Amino acid sequence: xxxxxxxxxxxxxxxxxxxxxxxxxxxxxxxxxxxxxxxxxxxxxxxxxxxxxxxxxxxxxxxxxxxxxxxxxxxxxxxxxxxxxxxxxxxxxxxxxxxxxxxxxxxxxxxxxxxxxxxxxxxxxxxxxxxxxxxxxxxxxxxxxxxxxxxxxxxxxxxxxxxxxxxxxxxxxxxxxxxxxxxxxxxxxxxxxxxxxxxxxxxxxxxxxxxxxxxxxxxxxxxxxxxxxxxxxxxxxxxxxxxxxxxxxxxxxxxxxxxxxxxxxxxxxxxxxxxxxxxxxxxxxxxxxxxxxxxxxxxxxxxxxxxxxxxxxxxxxxxxxxxxxxxxxxxxxxxxxxxxxxxxxxxxxxxxxxxxxxxxxxxxxx
Ligand SMILES: Cc1cc2nc3c(=O)[nH]c(=O)nc-3n(C[C@H](O)[C@H](O)[C@H](O)COP(=O)(O)OP(=O)(O)OC[C@H]3O[C@@H](n4cnc5c(N)ncnc54)[C@H](O)[C@@H]3O)c2cc1C
Numbered sequence: 001x002x003x004x005x006x007x008x009x010x011x012x013x014x015x016x017x018x019x020x021x022x023x024x025x026x027x028x029x030x031x032x033x034x035x036x037x038x039x040x041x042x043x044x045x046x047x048x049x050x051x052x053x054x055x056x057x058x059x060x061x062x063x064x065x066x067x068x069x070x071x072x073x074x075x076x077x078x079x080x081x082x083x084x085x086x087x088x089x090x091x092x093x094x095x096x097x098x099x100x101x102x103x104x105x106x107x108x109x110x111x112x113x114x115x116x117x118x119x120x121x122x123x124x125x126x127x128x129x130x131x132x133x134x135x136x137x138x139x140x141x142x143x144x145x146x147x148x149x150x151x152x153x154x155x156x157x158x159x160x161x162x163x164x165x166x167x168x169x170x171x172x173x174x175x176x177x178x179x180x181x182x183x184x185x186x187x188x189x190x191x192x193x194x195x196x197x198x199x200x201x202x203x204x205x206x207x208x209x210x211x212x213x214x215x216x217x218x219x220x221x222x223x224x225x226x227x228x229x230x231x232x233x234x235x236x237x238x239x240x241x242x243x244x245x246x247x248x249x250x251x252x253x254x255x256x257x258x259x260x261x262x263x264x265x266x267x268x269x270x271x272x273x274x275x276x277x278x279x280x281x282x283x284x285x286x287x288x289x290x291x292x293x294x295x296x297x298x299x300x301x302x303x304x305x306x307x308x309x310x311x312x313x314x315x316x317x318x319x320x321x322x323x324x325x326x327x328x329x330x331x332x333x334x335x336x337x338x339x340x341x342x343x344x345x346x347x348x349x350x351x352x353x354x355x356x357x358x359x360x361x362x363x364x365x366x
């Protein structure tokens with residue numbers, strides 16, 4: 001039986017293990033953490049990702065623990081709509097996007113893994129070009145080696161040398177809140193160099209996220225900073241922040257990878273953030289990792305050269321990463337004249353045009 005050796009037990013690594021197992025391969029997952037865990041935050045899964053989950057046999061289970069996203073759009077800080085998504089047309093055209101808690105998705109992926117295939121507490125220190133992987137418990141190898149070890153990937157060095165992630169110019173906060181009242185329409189609010197968004201989760205809690213232009217590594221005082229920055233914005237933002245718990249606030253600077261020249265070297269392939277860490281503006285990072293998993297397993301099982309995976313995945317993921325970066329650049333505009341023009345343009349774009357523009361991202365089929 002051929003074997004897939006997977007480095008990293010995040011969303012991408014676990015999905016890849018399931019995808020190879022379904023193709024009849026032996027799998028081994030090396031994960032440095034002592035236990036599989038995810039950060040306490042929401043995750044939007046678009047219809048393209050749901051098709052990938054269907055291909056992994058998990059679509060129904062995931063849908064049952066998620067919530068369909070409601071009507072959405074972009075507002076200014078006073079609450080006036082700048083743009084509204086044509087949710088009905090989007091649903092009819094592409095399918096329903098869903099929102100899920102990250103821990104729930106990871107739990108479902110973990111549960112679907114074949115027994116005794118996950119080796120936690122295994123930190124990979126080197127991946128040699130011949131496919132030998134050195135880790136804290138010795139060495140392992142496989143017929144295909146998959147680097148699913150995230151933005152600071154060790155495996156990436158064996159594929160394309162050292163490539164440093166670059167700072168996007170903005171930082172992000174995430175927090176899951178138990179609201180005191182229903183929050184209604186979800187969506188984002190764009191200010192000057194700052195954004196705030198929220199979306200309901202299946203259990204009634206609300207996932208909130210926010211961004212602000214800051215130098216890389218700038219310290220944050222968590223909830224106090226969020227309240228300072230966003231506490232006077234439109235309802236329900238102040239009440240969501242009032243209900244938030246400081247200890248639950250996650251804070252990360254947003255980094256992305258420059259476009260790699262290849263995702264594959266010999267028997268080694270990169271997936272997910274190891275290959276194409278992108279800014280979160282399109283909510284597609286994990287969605288693309290799920291697509292990668294399905295395509296890589298299909299290519300490997302058909303005994304095709306892994307360059308086929310590279311050819312299929314690299315243009316698509318790099319197109320999506322570039323789009324996401326552009327949305328972030330527009331969303332984070334800070335000067336008053338630029339924001340004035342941006343908001344005026346947003347008001348003029350018909351929702352049908354927005355919906356159509358998403359076709360190259362959402363139209364993916366397995
Ligand atoms: C603020 C924010 C919001 C986002 N929102 C969305 C969203 O709504 N929708 C969406 O689709 N995406 C979203 N994303 C992107 C998404 O989180 C990532 O793209 C996705 O989690 C990447 O999964 P991964 O498995 O490739 O990498 P990771 O989740 O980084 O997993 C890598 C795994 O490898 C392990 N590892 C690392 N190094 C080693 C080593 N040397 N040895 C062994 N194991 C190792 C790590 O412990 C980890 O478990 C968001 C990202 C951010 C920052």
